[in-house]
Amino acid sequence: MTDADRFEAFVREFQDMVFATAVRLLGNRAEAEDAAQTVFLKAFERFHDIGASPTVPGWLKTVTTNVCLNHLSRYRSRWRLFSEMDRADDKGGDGRTFEAGIAAAGSHASDLEAADEQQRLERALRALPDHQRVPLVLFHFEDRSYQEIADTLGVSLAKVKTDIFRGREALKQVLTDDDGPR
Amino acid sequence: MTMDPADLERLIGDALKALPTPAAPPTLFSRVMAAVEARPAAPWYARPWMAWPRIWQAASASVLLVVVVGLARVWSLTEVVRHTLVRQLMPSPPDWMVQAVDAGTAVVEAARIGWRVIAEPMLIPVTVFLCVMTAACVLFAAALNRVALGGASES
Numbered sequence: 001m002t003d004a005d006r007f008e009a010f011v012r013e014f015q016d017m018v019f020a021t022a023v024r025l026l027g028n029r030a031e032a033e034d035a036a037q038t039v040f041l042k043a044f045e046r047f048h049d050i051g052a053s054p055t056v057p058g059w060l061k062t063v064t065t066n067v068c069l070n071h072l073s074r075y076r077s078r079w080r081l082f083s084e085m086d087r088a089d090d091k092g093g094d095g096r097t098f099e100a101g102i103a104a105a106g107s108h109a110s111d112l113e114a115a116d117e118q119q120r121l122e123r124a125l126r127a128l129p130d131h132q133r134v135p136l137v138l139f140h141f142e143d144r145s146y147q148e149i150a151d152t153l154g155v156s157l158a159k160v161k162t163d164i165f166r167g168r169e170a171l172k173q174v175l176t177d178d179d180g181p182r
Numbered sequence: 183m184t185m186d187p188a189d190l191e192r193l194i195g196d197a198l199k200a201l202p203t204p205a206a207p208p209t210l211f212s213r214v215m216a217a218v219e220a221r222p223a224a225p226w227y228a229r230p231w232m233a234w235p236r237i238w239q240a241a242s243a244s245v246l247l248v249v250v251v252g253l254a255r256v257w258s259l260t261e262v263v264r265h266t267l268v269r270q271l272m273p274s275p276p277d278w279m280v281q282a283v284d285a286g287t288a289v290v291e292a293a294r295i296g297w298r299v300i301a302e303p304m305l306i307p308v309t310v311f312l313c314v315m316t317a318a319c320v321l322f323a324a325a326l327n328r329v330a331l332g333g334a335s336e337s
Contacts, residue, residue: 011214019206033210040214041221045233118201125198140198165187168194172185175197 007047011040017057018064024137025068027126035067042067061142069152072130124174132167135160240316244309251305254294 018039023032042063043050050056125133135153138144144152150160185193226234231242272279 007218008211008215011211015206015210015214016203019210020204023204029207033207033213036206036210037213037217041217044218044221121197122201122204136194140195165190168190171194171197172190175193 003047006051007044010043010047010051014057014060015040018060021061021064021141022068024125024141025065025134026071027128027130027133031071032068035064035071038067039064065138065142065152069134072134121171121174124171128167128170132163132170135164136167136171139164237316237320240312244313247305247309251297254297 015036018036019032022035022039023029026032026035039060043056043060050059053059125136128136135149138149138152139146146157146160146164150157153160226238231239234242275283
C-alpha cells in the first residue's frame with residue numbers, strides 16, 4: 001500500500017468523526033466542510049508521524065476543535081462579546097434565530113418519527129448561539145470539564161456554566177415539545 | 183416546571199449522545215484529495231525544519247553545533263584583543279565595571295571548563311555515532327524497500 005493509498009484510507013476512516021465535530025461546533029455544514037479539509041491537510045503534513053499512531057483520533061479531535069475555535073474567533077464577532085450582550089435575537093450558525101430554527105424544525109411535527117426527532121434536536125443544537133453551542137458541544141461530545149472549557153475559550157468558569165445551562169434549557173424545549181401533548 | 187440542573191444535564195447528555203454521527207458530505211473526500219494534490223511540491227529545505235528528512239535534520243544540527251563551538255573559540259581568541267582595546271579607551275575604569283567584567287569572565291571561563299571537561303570529549307564520538315546510525319537506518323530502509331516490498335509486488 002503506497003503512502004497515497006494509506007492517506008486515502010485514513011481520510012475515509014476519520015472523515016465522519018472530523019466533520020461531525022466541526023459541524024457541531026460551527027453549526028454550519030459548509031464551514032464545517034472547510035474546517036474538515038483544513039484538518040486533513042494538517043494531518044497530511046504530519047502523516048509520517050501520526051498516520052499509524054493509536055492516538056490519532058484524539059489528535060484529530062483536538063486539531064478540529066482548535067481550527068473551529070480559530071474560525072469562530074476570526075470570522076465572526078467575538079463570541080465573548082455576543083455572550084455578554086445575550087440579545088433576544090441571538091443567531092445560530094445558519095444565521096437564523098434559535099426560535100426560527102425550532103419553528104422550521106417543528107413545522108412537520110405531526111409527521112415526525114423518532115429519527116426526525118433526532119434531526120430536530122440536531123438542528124436545534126446547530127441553531128443555538130455560538131456562545132451556548134460551543135461550550136455545550138465541548139462538554140457533551142468532547143468530554144471536557146467546565147474548567148477546561150473556560151481555559152480553552154478564555155472566559156470565566158461562571159460564564160461557561162451559565163451558557164451551558166441556557167443551552168440545555170433551550171434544547172429541553174425541543175425534547176419536551178416532542179414528548180408533550182399536542 | 184424547573185428541572186434540577188443535574189437531571190437537566192443527564193437528560194440533555196443522554197439525548198445528545200444518542201444522536202447519530204453526522205455523515206461527512208460525499209464532496210469532502212474529493213476536496214481533501216484535490217487539495218493535497220494541488221499543494222505545491224515545495225523542496226525539502228523550504229519546509230519547516232521538523233518536516234526535513236532525518237538525515238538533513240541531523241546534519242543541520244551538527245553544523246549549528248560546530249558554528250556555536252567555533253564562535254566560542256573565536257570569542258576566547260579575541261578576548262586579549264578586547265582587553266587591550268578597553269585599556270586604551272579607558273585607562274582607569276570604575277570599580278563596578280571591573281567587577282562586572284570579572285564576573286562575566288568567570289562565568290565564561292566556567293562554561294568553557296565545563297565544555298572542555300564534559301562535552302568536548304563526547305562531541306566527536308557522539309556525532310560520529312549519530313551519523314553512522316543515521317546512514318545505517320537509511321541504507322537498511324532502502325534495502326528493505328527494494329528487497330522485501332519490491333519483491334512482494336513482483337510475486
